[in-house]
Amino acid sequence: MASTRACVASTSRATPERARLSRKAKARSVSGQRERIVARASRTTLRDALRSNESRGSIVFVVDEGENTRAVFVGGGRDALEAYAESTERDVETLWVRWETLGRRARASALNAKVKEIIAALGYAPEDNAGAVASATQKAAEPTGGGQATFARSHLEALDRDGIVVIDGMLDAETLNDAVESVRALHARGLMRNLEQSGRDDDVAVLSGSALPSGREFLGLRPVVRLLLDVPNGLRRALDDNTNAEISEDTRSKIRRCAPPDRLMAARYGPENCRYVAHLDNDPRDPGNDVGTPGLRPADRVFTCIAYLNPNWIPAHEGRFRYFPLGADVSSSDFTDIDPLCGRVVVFDSSKLLHEVRPSAADRFAVTAWTYDRSRVSRSVPSSRAIHPLPGLS
Ligand SMILES: O=C(O)CCC(=O)C(=O)O
Ligand SMILES: [Fe+2]
Structure with missing residues (x-):
């Protein structure tokens, strides 16, 4: 039993909000904001990230299927990253992760807000979020x-x-x-x-x-x-x-x-x-x-x-x-x-x-x-x- 699994951000939403988000995302990527939001993070293979101490503390992260390919999951928190690695059916050898530390004491609400912001910046809902992440949980x-x-x-x-x-x-x-x-x-x-x-x-x-x-x-x-x-x-x-x-x-x-x-x-x-x-x-x-x-x-x-x-x-x-x-x-x-x-x-x-x-x-x-x-x-x-x-x- 993996109790950590309960921490994965795992609600999905198919809403007009998604359309709004992608309109916003377009505007941002034109202004260069998109790069700023998701590229400031450290980047490595998921396997190495899990071993690394660098990603301790409150993190938001983006999992990519291969380097420089589409994001498949965006989440907040070290536990969520571990739970994702444990539960995904994807080949973990080929997964990459980017993350950004929000400070050790960042609240769940700040992590959730950042996750939403990243999804908005991506302009699409990563597949494993099964839609844009709602912070319902x-x-x-x-x-x-x-x-x-x-x-x-x-x-x-x-x-x-x-x-x-x-x-x-x-x-x-x-x-x-x-x-x-x-x-x-x-x-x-x-x-x-x-x-x-x-x-x-x-x-x-x-x-x-x-x-x-x-x-x-x-x-x-x-x-x-x-x-x-x-x-x-x-x-x-x-x-x-x-x-x-x-x-x-x-x-x-x-x-x-x-x-x-x-x-x-x-x-x-x-x-x-x-x-x-x-x-x-x-x-x-x-x-x-x-x-x-x-x-x-x-x-x-x-x-x-x-x-x-x-x-x-x-x-x-x-x-x-x-x-x-x-x-x-x-x-x-x-x-x-x-x-x-x-x-x-x-x-x-x-x-x-x-x-x-x-x-x-x-x-x-x-x-x-x-x-x-x-x-x-x-x-x-x-x-x-x-x-x-x-x-x-x-
Ligand atoms: O198991 C669920 O998620 C809901 C089941 C339900 O809606 C019901 O039993 O009335
Ligand atoms: Fe019911």
């Missing part, structure tokens, strides 16, 4: 062995502004290793089933006391489950700690109302282009939206929380999570793709964020919890259902 406060979902002010703001926050590094590598083994075991033991619903091809296991077999084999999922079930409290803690954050009343109210669900879902998308077409998780136009057990009906969903468990993911595996801007429909060419990297957690507004799973070319695993709206669920529902939802895992 964020770092967790600190990785843990599971349990607590800790959100920063910037996470709340992204959730409010974009309807989604994407966070890397909430769980440590050892915890993730065990979780991966357990979710794979669910599939290997035949405990995942296809729901035979049109539009989705995944096999799923419902995680609950009655449906999840207890046993050491599945214990690795416990920290992931705990983390996802702590999202409602984590969001409320963050709101309390950031009283001045600019968060809309709608989001504040949802954060106050959401509660951890009784059930979670483990899902596997198989390598035969398994996908899930664009949808809302809570869609009033869907006739089945209000059907089912209170607290578990799609209409009760407030925030969808997903943890991905794919340690060997590479771009060729596809199966990205695609979302559309709030209010846009599926015909929109403005979308963001998120790689389902191991340990990556996404939290999004279940009734607002249109999303899909793109066809997958490899096994793709995730665990999902849909927080529910307490104000919609009658008091007759025993409160214990939300507190000890998974006896099989506890």
Whole structure:
């Protein structure tokens, strides 16, 4: 398991912004700016760069396929460079890298800004960035062995502004290793089933006391489950700690109302282009939206929380999570793709964020919890259902 992999800048965006960027890039290259931005860097083979101490500290880098050829990846941070080298399918012997040091303490936001600037200067989106790099992903406060979902002010703001926050590094590598083994075991033991619903091809296991077999084999999922079930409290803690954050009343109210669900879902998308077409998780136009057990009906969903468990993911595996801007429909060419990297957690507004799973070319695993709206669920529902939802895992 390569925990560093979670650091690769790996969102993609096909947007009008890209057209704007390339117009800007043209203007810059005419003025000579392009050379200044990308040529100031040191340049060597990727292999030598990884050995070199020169590239320590906060770097932005451009990977070229061969010397003086097109850039194939632009990233920020030494970890991202190492992760790229580890995960790429390209021949590392022929890769070259240029980099520029931004100073040891440069913040992630400065690295991201520089990465965008370089892509703009190149005038095209490097292939392995799968589009221009969007800075949608964020770092967790600190990785843990599971349990607590800790959100920063910037996470709340992204959730409010974009309807989604994407966070890397909430769980440590050892915890993730065990979780991966357990979710794979669910599939290997035949405990995942296809729901035979049109539009989705995944096999799923419902995680609950009655449906999840207890046993050491599945214990690795416990920290992931705990983390996802702590999202409602984590969001409320963050709101309390950031009283001045600019968060809309709608989001504040949802954060106050959401509660951890009784059930979670483990899902596997198989390598035969398994996908899930664009949808809302809570869609009033869907006739089945209000059907089912209170607290578990799609209409009760407030925030969808997903943890991905794919340690060997590479771009060729596809199966990205695609979302559309709030209010846009599926015909929109403005979308963001998120790689389902191991340990990556996404939290999004279940009734607002249109999303899909793109066809997958490899096994793709995730665990999902849909927080529910307490104000919609009658008091007759025993409160214990939300507190000890998974006896099989506890
Ligand atoms: O696994 C994912 O990335 C999303 C799955 C999904 O949209 C769903 O199960 O509703
Ligand atoms: Fe969904």
